[in-house]
Amino acid sequence: MSDCEYYDLGEAGSSLTYPMQAGNVKKNGYTMLRGFPCRVTEMTTCKAGKHGHAKATIIGIDIFTGRKYEDSCPTSHNMEIPFVKKQEYQLIDIADDDYLTLLLENGETKEDLKLPDDEPQLVEKLRADFENQKDILVSIISAMGLEKVVSNREMSN
CATH class of the missing domain: 2.30.30.30 (SH3 type barrels.)
Incomplete structure (x- = not known):
């Protein structure tokens, strides 16, 4: 060795x-x-x-x-x-402490991602769409073991 x-x-x-x-x-x-x-x-x-x-x-x-x-x-x-990866997940809930509950493709949930602190417009839009009970897809970028919410859009039916 x-x-x-x-x-x-x-x-x-x-x-x-x-x-x-x-x-x-x-x-x-x-x-x-x-x-x-x-x-x-x-x-x-x-x-x-x-x-x-x-x-x-x-x-x-x-x-x-x-x-x-x-x-x-x-x-x-x-x-x-x-290695940069961008994925979309369906938003299920926004907790009081700003953590998101996201639905993964396999049916499990992901609850370890927080709303970004440096993008107030994105957070405001996301909260407004969620309160209006819209079906939302959240885009997440991940690299170097870190993840961040970068955008969101309404799901098309």
């Missing part, structure tokens, strides 16, 4: 990210900037200089907090790309 400490990186299963060359990252895609999962808003490249590498400058918005991050690296180097 090796005494190296860097092998216990993740849980059993799969990684939370995968590598991709910085030159292949596209606008509106996802990447890790400064350790945060971000949606790419700007991507610029400069040609190779006298030190031999073309550089990519990537600007992105954190998908959970909305903060802006910037990073640059050679286009031939790998960047970490988060």
